[in-house]
Amino acid sequence: MSGDAGDAEIGARTDAYFNRTKAxxxxxxxxxxxxxxxxxxxxxxxxxxxxxxLAEVARARGLELECEPCFAxxxxxxxxxxxxxxxxxxxxxxxxxxLLLQKLGPACVAAHNAYQMCLxxxxxxxxxxxxxxxxxxxxxxxxxxxxxxxxxAAQREGALGFTGCANDATAxxxxxxxxxxxMPHALIGYxxxxxxxxxxxxxxxxDSDLTVxxxxxxLEVTDGLAVCxxxxxxxxxxxxxxxxxxxxxxxxxxxxPQASYAVIERHAPGAIRRYRSDAELRHLVGTGVSxxxxxxxxxSLDEAGFDRVRIVASSGFGVDKCRVMADAEAPxxxxxxxxxxxxxxxxxxATADIVAYDGVPRVKVGREFLLRRVAGQGAxxxx
Numbered sequence: 001m002s003g004d005a006g007d008a009e010i011g012a013r014t015d016a017y018f019n020r021t022k023a024x025x026x027x028x029x030x031x032x033x034x035x036x037x038x039x040x041x042x043x044x045x046x047x048x049x050x051x052x053x054l055a056e057v058a059r060a061r062g063l064e065l066e067c068e069p070c071f072a073x074x075x076x077x078x079x080x081x082x083x084x085x086x087x088x089x090x091x092x093x094x095x096x097x098x099l100l101l102q103k104l105g106p107a108c109v110a111a112h113n114a115y116q117m118c119l120x121x122x123x124x125x126x127x128x129x130x131x132x133x134x135x136x137x138x139x140x141x142x143x144x145x146x147x148x149x150x151x152x153a154a155q156r157e158g159a160l161g162f163t164g165c166a167n168d169a170t171a172x173x174x175x176x177x178x179x180x181x182x183m184p185h186a187l188i189g190y191x192x193x194x195x196x197x198x199x200x201x202x203x204x205x206x207d208s209d210l211t212v213x214x215x216x217x218x219l220e221v222t223d224g225l226a227v228c229x230x231x232x233x234x235x236x237x238x239x240x241x242x243x244x245x246x247x248x249x250x251x252x253x254x255x256x257p258q259a260s261y262a263v264i265e266r267h268a269p270g271a272i273r274r275y276r277s278d279a280e281l282r283h284l285v286g287t288g289v290s291x292x293x294x295x296x297x298x299x300s301l302d303e304a305g306f307d308r309v310r311i312v313a314s315s316g317f318g319v320d321k322c323r324v325m326a327d328a329e330a331p332x333x334x335x336x337x338x339x340x341x342x343x344x345x346x347x348x349x350a351t352a353d354i355v356a357y358d359g360v361p362r363v364k365v366g367r368e369f370l371l372r373r374v375a376g377q378g379a380x381x382x383x
Contacts, residue, residue, distance in 0.1 A: 019095055040347075045076075082370055121332060126337060129165070181211075212241070213245060214244065235309050248286075291325055
């Protein structure tokens, strides 16, 4: 077995009371149980990593399991609705619960966040950039998988969704062979100028599209246009993008509060003429990568004749920011984000309860709702 699927790793990582229960069951006799897995909040069904790992363990242990998904991958799931039922040997399953829950809850909530973001900006493509925000590869894999599931769910409703990620190891979730991305700030610092960094990149990867990061020197417009003028053929063919990643400590080049309000007035006056929270105002007309900053960049590119140059936006693009951008009709072509990772981790806590022992429905008081789909029984079966 690979990774955390080995018995020694499972025993070390699961909760001690499950290991002790396994020992008790081994002493007093095994039985066949049915587990119900669920979350207490609405989510998008993203069970594939969990069920795939369970199948790997079952093969290694020689277990015969029945796994009954209640929803297709990417379906919307209401709070408390069972996501999947798993039936099999109690002794073979009991020590797996902790690790199964780890792989289920965060994935379903992150998929829900990704789905909401994609629907808010259906004409933008999303690039998953979660790795730097994750506590190791295990979390990174779950988050990348979740963004892919949520993105595909949004694609079924007409959005472009998540179309790639920044890492080779998780690119397969998006049907790609490798991660996407061109340059970090470090390359621009090394090159000494934004234009020089673009030239180095194009020289090293002449067949790749060029997305230039423009905020290093605080000259997003000036440096973006300089790259477009250096490579007019690439710009005319839609192979150049300018990535805006301006930090929240300053305005994008050419903007201040008054100019930011004026930009939004020109393009989406309705977005600014009603009550807004402080956070919404920052997303609209504040510092950093605001809706005003994106519109200002689009104006500058178009006025210079580079109407086919794409705008890539990053920096804090979560569900709320995407909704504000949609309200302002911000002309974003691609969003680079890791902010689909849940902010409130208590919402990601998945739960599992055994709901049948040797075919007899039985569950703790208050969880009778989980019995609805067990062997055709209703909630009264526990009485």
